[in-house]
Structure formats: C-alpha cells, structure tokens
Amino acid sequence: MFVYFEKSGHGCHSGMHHGMHRGWGRHARHWGGRDSRGEGRRRRMFDGGELRLVLLKLIADEPRHGYDLIRQIEAMTGGAYAPSPGVVYPTITLLDDMGLIEARQSEGAKKLFAVTEAGTAELDANAELVATLIARLTALGEDRQKTDSSSIRRAMGNLREVLMNRLREGDVDADMLHRVVALIDETAQKIERLSPR
Template identity: 70%
Template sequence: MHRGGRGFGHGHGRGFGGRHRDDDEGRGPRRRMFDSGELRLVLLKLIADEPRHGYDLIRQIEELTSGAYAPSPGVIYPTLTLLGDMGQIEAQQSDGAKKLFAITPEGQVELDASKDVVDALIARLTAFGEERQRTDSASVRRAMGNLKQVLLNRLGQRDLDDATLHAVVALIDEAAQKIERL
C-alpha cells in the first residue's frame, strides 16, 4: 500500500486527495518531491534519528507529509543500497528478515556537512503535510466535486448561450474573490 502526494513528487503517491500522477487531470507535470541527492539526505537524517527498516522510512516520510506523499520501495531501497555502498549506513542485526539500517561515522560527517540542506528538506516535507491538512478536508473536496459536476453538466448542454456562459464565469470569479477575502 503506497500513499503519497499530489503537489510534487514521483513515486507512488497520493496527493491532496487522490493518487499522484505526473499529469494530474491534464494540468501538467508536477515538481518532483526530491531533487537529485535530496532523498539520500532525508533518509540519512531519519536513520541518524534512530535505526530504521526500509518500510519504516517510507512510513516516516508519509507521516512528515501527513499522508500526502510516500516514496515507493522502488525508490527507497536503491537509495539505501547507495548509502550503504557509500559507507554512510550499515545494516545491523535485526529480528526477522528485515534489515535495520544505522548511520556510520562517515554518514554522520555527511549529515553534519549538509545540516542546512537537511533542515530545509525536513521543513519542506512538514510544510507540505501542513498544506495538505489545510486543503484536504472532506467538506472542501465534496464542495469542489459538486461544483465540478454541476459545471460539466451545465456547460455540456447544447442550448448554452454566451450570456449564460458569462454568468457562470462571473459566479465562479465572485466565489473565488469572496473566498480570497475570508
């Protein structure tokens, strides 16, 4: 089960209400959640906080984003392999088949050298989650869906004249202005 975020991000993600896609309902591609090397630093930080399994890392990122984004195992595990190859993490003995990863002294040096970047990344994930919480209420989604359906039905009618179309546009603009002023 993968959850994640609309907004920005690749991987298996669900956004502010639905499954993440690169082309979300025709509005164009979204920004990637992590640029080159950023996921590696986030994982290193989370592992430095406490040794973790791969799935725990996915859940922790999902928690930071309030469920808006969760990287796929296909992104997490190769990054963990890279961190291991770089000598920045190592697998520890663990109960069961899951590997428990811990930071190495080399990894701590890298993390310390990248502290400002890491802090900004964690802040970005947290802000992303806070944004989701503000915009993902069920009543707002219901109202937006209702408006969308009414618009599709009304605008799809063949007898729609220019005056009615302009009236619809004016109502939408008025609603947007009133919401903005709240």
C-alpha cells in the first residue's frame, strides 16, 4: 500500500509571490513504488505547485471551502489519498493572495471561494498539466476500487489465518511446506489467467 503525505505549514510555498505561479509543477514527480523489501514507500502525491492547480481546478468547477476540497480529493481517490488541512488551508490563502480565487459567499461559518478571471486564465495556461493531475487522482481511485474489495480482503485474511495456524502446528514438515507453496503458486497462476466474463 502506498502512503501519500504532504508537508504541512507555510514552508511548502516559501518564496512564492504574485506573478510567479506560471507553469506550476511543470516537472511532475513520480509517485508510488516499492522499496527493496516490497514495502510501500512514503511519497508526496503532488509537488506544492501541482496541488495548487488541483485546488484551483476544483474551485473553478464550483465554489468550495477548505474541508470540501479535502473531501472531494479523497472521494476522487476512493479514500486512498487526502491532503492534510495543514497543506490545503495555507494553499487556499496563497491562491487568494495571488488573486486567483476570492471569497464570494459563506456557508454558515465556512467561507466559500470561487475562481476569478485570473484563476481561469491560469487554468487555461496549464490545461494539459491540470488534466494530467486530475487523471492521476481518478486513476488512483479506480485502482483502489479494483483492489479494495471487502470480499477479497476477507479471503486474503482467511488464507493468512489458515497458513499461520498450520505453521504453528508441530507436524508441519518440509514436504507439507512444498505442497502449500505449490497450491499458492497454482492459485496465483489461475487468478492471473482469469478473464472477465
């Protein structure tokens, strides 16, 4: 499982000021992967500039507040990723300071932000990158949906428990271990050869 994280606090956009936002995140960072032990590595889902574009795009779709932005990204990824409030709220402030969004209405105590003409122009100038970033989120959600079936998790947990119980027994010899491994390998091969009906 990949673990995605974002740096929190205002340091993620130090040195940014008006007029310096053109071409944000032009060099997209690779994300996901596994280390030499096969464990998920911690990777940032977005560079700071890339996240700004994603938030700007979502606000352009409809006026939103900070929590709604977090919730929307989490929904798009099927719960696999959600930016932290410590990253989202300072980024919203930055977008507001840059004149790319503005507060237009309130939903109770929550301030809703809408895109400005400058924000729309920024999205148009980075349309290809924005489409790539949104596709990244969507693909992550589709992948999560394929691999996060509750029935599959139950079956995998059942297999693990059976294996652990048998291995704890004192009568497990090398021949039995070889047969268990052969069964698992055979099942894996059958699953790999499955095709949709």
